[in-house]
Amino acid sequence: MRVEGRKRKILEAIILDYIATGEPVGSRTIARRYNLGVSPATIRNEMADLEELGLIEQPHTSAGRIPSDLGYRYYIDCIMERYELSSAEKEYIRQRFEQKMGEIEQVLADATGLIAELTSYAAVALGPYQGRAHIQQVQLLYVSPGKALLVVVTSNGLVEHHLFSVPRGVIRAELNYLSRLLNERLQGIVLEDIKPSLLNSIYQELLATEHKQLCSLVIELLEELGNLKREARIFLDGTLNLFEQPEFRNIERVKGLLCILEKSDALRELFAEGPPAGLRIKIGRENKNEEINNCSILTVTYEINGEVIGNVGVLGPTRMNYSRTISVLEYVARELSQALEKLCG
């Protein structure tokens, strides 16, 4: 489909106006606000054509037009111009990533907050995906009689710990010995490669050399390791922003939306799938989920050393400032990637 010349200008005007005001846009409004040099009647004719193409629609007979999902799609793919962040904004984003470099999770949480703040939509971050990460360090710490702590650090800088009970007789030296052994076998192992066969061979090895009572312990901790890569963590912020949008005045709408935002599985599904790298845009009904029929989800990936390890995105009304949101997301993702590289690379 190609929409050129005046039609294109009118389509753009409708979308921009609707994004700005949230009200259906009439022919007179366009003639007045965007001086295309033609009368409302002419614009009406063009609008009828655009509607036939499925790019805009009428909520009811005597209302103006609003963009359809397809209209937004065409606008984003073919018409929209890139929004350029002001240098002040860029500076602000950069500076937010510079101050206090904590652990990766803190950085992701901050990034989520930043996106929510800059876009005024709900922001979500997923990750880091741990499948490709390898184990950097495994350590069993003695805590107190009968208590030990397993700590695992991955190459992505994620720290996982698990406190658990051990036979009361276990002493520090045993744990240290075990740690050394585990490190030898697991260091550098990619999490995806931790399979039952590997675990089993380690298990046998431990059985042969170590205090028998510790075996159950080992089983337990190996299971924990397997869990590490299972599910990407979720960071969520700016939920309240959605309440400011006029389309979410309806309490039922909000309920459905919050319901989704609370369920990690649903969120993960909505935000995780996508192209291997870069920007993904799902408009309105392009998302399967009914509760977000009138929402769009934009995500971009972030990476460490060129490898995609997660994504950040926003959930907002279909009537969203795509241009600006995309710029914010891409810029934040870039800075985020750099920050993480400094942190973990």
Place this chain on the structure above:
Amino acid sequence: MRVEGRKRKILEAIILDYIATGEPVGSRTIARRYNLGVSPATIRNEMADLEELGLIEQPHTSAGRIPSDLGYRYYIDCIMERYELSSAEKEYIRQRFEQKMGEIEQVLADATGLIAELTSYAAVALGPYQGRAHIQQVQLLYVSPGKALLVVVTSNGLVEHHLFSVPRGVIRAELNYLSRLLNERLQGIVLEDIKPSLLNSIYQELLATEHKQLCSLVIELLEELGNLKREARIFLDGTLNLFEQPEFRNIERVKGLLCILEKSDALRELFAEGPPAGLRIKIGRENKNEEINNCSILTVTYEINGEVIGNVGVLGPTRMNYSRTISVLEYVARELSQALEKLCG
């Protein structure tokens, strides 16, 4: 103030009916549903008296009566009978605490979810308060060249970790040495007692014996330790439950409420203050915060080995089933305390 005999019965009927239905209660309704053996007219007279006492009020002239904050207060303090959980419910709660004993934070998160589920209000848990906890174990782990991990385990079973940069030359042995030294000095120290003077003396000691470059590192980690006791963690669940309440149909109300629930500081203030141990009830305007004018907050404390270390509670509409909610809270808090004792004691 004393309210006895028939008046008392009528007040109770009004409150029970209003809690159940959410509608203002009229004299005829009371006469029909609660057979007090008197006519509506008589009840009307009594109601006029109760209104004069400030225990009930009229939304408008031609409506029934609803309890005032004072009315709820009187009901809770003087009239209400204890709700007894069914043995099935008790069993369910117990069993929820038995399965998978993880770390303290997991247990608290589970408890919060359990309360939300059983009460249908929003549930909050605060804690564990770390002021009185002592340090059980401090460990510096070598992660990779230039990276180390500080792990601290407190007597409450809280694990705190912090990944940070160290001079590239630092090797495993140095960190181990440092760990031993820190453990010697810090083990058993109550977190509240970690004061600048103590830190300084340790700092001097380290300076004398250790690789000079590690000194900045030590300063950093000591700061981290100080932060441990700073703020109680917050667990929140069941926010969506509030949407089911008819009083929160109004979007503005919900917005204000969610706004509070998102701000940890506000939440902490609302839930943290209270008597040293046991149950606390704040009804409607007894809470200073305007956004929760029509909400009540109930909290109970939980403890480890007789020492209060946090509390759990609910936020719900003033028109709340106090009797049942109190029972749930107290029972869950008891089981929670026991579970934590098993976990940390």
Place this chain on the structure above:
DNA sequence: TTTAGCACTCGGCTTATTAGAGTGCTAATA
């Protein structure tokens, strides 16, 4: 002291009315 009866009040629901925005069509115009 209690109660029956009655007039009165007031919110909420339903219906009717109106104003306004916007359309599509037609016929005139450039």
Place this chain on the structure above:
DNA sequence: TATTAGCACTCTAATAAGCCGAGTGCTAAA
């Protein structure tokens, strides 16, 4: 042929009017 002015028509949202019902307070009788 493309554009535009004019006009009748449509539909929503907002306002007003009217009615219903629940509930009250008061009075007078039991």
